[in-house]
Amino acid sequence: MTDKTLLQDLSARGLIAQMTSEEELEQHLAEGSVTLYCGFDPTADSLHIGSLVPLLALKRFQQAGHKPLALVGGATGLIGDPSFKAQERKLNDDSTVAGWVEKLKGQVSQFIDFDCGENSAEVVNNLDWTRGMDILTFLRDVGKHFSVNQMIAKESVKQRIDREGEGISFTEFTYMILQSYDYQQLNASHGCTLQIGGSDQWGNITGGTELTRRMNGNKAFGLTLPLITKSDGTKFGKTESGTIWLSSAKTSPYAFYQFWLQTNDADVYNFLRYFTFLSIEEIDALEKADAEREGRPEAQSVLAREVTRLVHGEEGLVAAMRITDALFSGNLSDLSEADFEQLQLDGLPSSSLTDVDLAETPLTTLLSDAGLAASGKQIKDALQRNAVIVNGAEKGMDDNMKAAEVFAAANGTYSRFFLVKLGKKKHHLFVI
Numbered sequence: 183m184t185d186k187t188l189l190q191d192l193s194a195r196g197l198i199a200q201m202t203s204e205e206e207l208e209q210h211l212a213e214g215s216v217t218l219y220c221g222f223d224p225t226a227d228s229l230h231i232g233s234l235v236p237l238l239a240l241k242r243f244q245q246a247g248h249k250p251l252a253l254v255g256g257a258t259g260l261i262g263d264p265s266f267k268a269q270e271r272k273l274n275d276d277s278t279v280a281g282w283v284e285k286l287k288g289q290v291s292q293f294i295d296f297d298c299g300e301n302s303a304e305v306v307n308n309l310d311w312t313r314g315m316d317i318l319t320f321l322r323d324v325g326k327h328f329s330v331n332q333m334i335a336k337e338s339v340k341q342r343i344d345r346e347g348e349g350i351s352f353t354e355f356t357y358m359i360l361q362s363y364d365y366q367q368l369n370a371s372h373g374c375t376l377q378i379g380g381s382d383q384w385g386n387i388t389g390g391t392e393l394t395r396r397m398n399g400n401k402a403f404g405l406t407l408p409l410i411t412k413s414d415g416t417k418f419g420k421t422e423s424g425t426i427w428l429s430s431a432k433t434s435p436y437a438f439y440q441f442w443l444q445t446n447d448a449d450v451y452n453f454l455r456y457f458t459f460l461s462i463e464e465i466d467a468l469e470k471a472d473a474e475r476e477g478r479p480e481a482q483s484v485l486a487r488e489v490t491r492l493v494h495g496e497e498g499l500v501a502a503m504r505i506t507d508a509l510f511s512g513n514l515s516d517l518s519e520a521d522f523e524q525l526q527l528d529g530l531p532s533s534s535l536t537d538v539d540l541a542e543t544p545l546t547t548l549l550s551d552a553g554l555a556a557s558g559k560q561i562k563d564a565l566q567r568n569a570v571i572v573n574g575a576e577k578g579m580d581d582n583m584k585a586a587e588v589f590a591a592a593n594g595t596y597s598r599f600f601l602v603k604l605g606k607k608k609h610h611l612f613v614i
Contacts, residue, residue, distance in 0.1 A: 188246040194462050195455040197239065199381035199406040202391055207403045210375065211248070215301050218243055218376035219251035219368055221308075221361065222290060224259040224282035228429035229289050231419045231441075232380075235407050235456055237293045238492075239378055240303070242459075244294055249301040251374060252290040253364060256283045256309030261357050263386075283307060289428055292493070304372075311367045312360065324363050327396045328389070333358060336385035358389050365390030366397050374402075381406040410456060413448040423528060428493055434524035435494040439502035442486035450481040458488040505529065509609065514574040514601060522599040525611050530601075532611040540586035548585040552612070554604045564604055571603040589614070 189208055192198050201207055210216060220236045222229060229237075240250040259279045287305050294303035333339060336358070342350040365387075368374035377387050387404035394402040410418045419426050426441050427433040433441075445453055454465045472479035491499045505521050508514050526532050533552050540548075546558040549570070555561045562581040564570050570579060573595050577588055591597050591614050600612040 199408045202404045217249045217374040221253040223255040228427045231426045250303045256307040257312040361386040362389035362393040366394045369394045376403045434527045435498035435502045436505045436524045437528040439490045519596045530611045543585045545583045
C-alpha cells in the first residue's frame, strides 16, 4: 500500500477527523518509513474497545511500512487528561498506575508487530523521561513555550472553564504540556514525526507539534481519528452490564462476540470500516448483498468474527462461536469448563449456590428468585409444561421438589455448573 493510498484508505473508512498540513504529511509519508506514536493512559487495568480504533490505526500504518510506537502513560496516567471530561478524574497512587502500565503494555503488544525489521514496533513509557525532571527545569525549559491564552482557548479546556461550579485544577491544566513534551522527547530520541490520537486530543497533539518545532527545530505532524458514535445516539462501547473491555478477564470472548453480533444495521457497515482489515471493496460488496438478501444481514456475523479474532485470537473466536451455537441449539455437550466460566463471568445471568440451603429451599423459590419468572406460580406452570430444562435435559421435575433434588454437585456439569433454560429464551447459570 502506498502512503497516498494509506491516507486515502483511512479517509474512505471515515477514520480521519483532522490533519496538520495534509499535503506536506502526504509527501512526508511518501519519502520513506516514518516513526509515529499514539498514547494510551492507564486509567484501568485494561483498555476498552474505544482504544481499538487507534490501536488498529497503528497496525495500518505499520502494514504500510511505518514504525509505530505505543506510548503507555506511566506519567500522564498519574495526572489525568481533562479533554472533554465533565469533572476532575480521581487520582490513583503510583503502584496502582505502575501495575496498570504493565498490563497495558501486554495489550498493545497484541496489535503491532515487534519483530519485522526496521519498522518493528516499540512500547515506550513517558515516566522514563519525566521521572527525573525537577519542577524548575520543567517550568523554564518546557513551560515557557506555552501561552496560557492559547491553552485556555483550546476547546477541551474552555468547556471546563466555562462550566459553572466545576473549573479545572492546575494539575489537569498542565496535562497538555506533558503530552506535548512526550512528542518533543520522542522526536529527539526516536525521530518520531507523527502523532495520532482521538479527535479529543487535537489540542494536545498540535501543542506537541509546536513544542517540537520550538525545542528541536523539526517539523512534526498530527492526525486525529474520530471518536466513534452510534447512530441511535447511545454511547459506543457501553452495554447495560457495563463497559466492553479488551481483557478476557473483564469481558469474556463470548460476551465480546455477542456485543458485535448485536450491532444495529445502521452502524454495522461503518463499524466494518473502522474495526476490520476487510477492504472497502469487500465491505461495499457485503452491504450490497445484504440489501438484496431477505432476512437478517450477514454483516453482523462478519463483524463479530473479524473483531473477536483480532482481539482474542482464533481460539477465543472458536470458543465464542461454540458457546453461541450451544445456547441456540440446547446441546451443551461440546462446552468446556472454560466455556462455562465465560458464561459465569458475563455471558449469562448467574447465581452462586454455595451459601444456599438447597435442602430447605423449594425449587420454585430458587428459580423465581433468580429471575427466571416473575413469581413462583409462573415457575410451577412452567414445570408442569416440562418447560424447564437443566443442562440440556428434562429432569422430571415438579413443583413440590426441593432445590437439592436437582442441584446436587453429582448432577452438575463439571460437578458445579447448572444451566437452566425456561422456554425459548430465558437462561440462568447456577454455580456451586
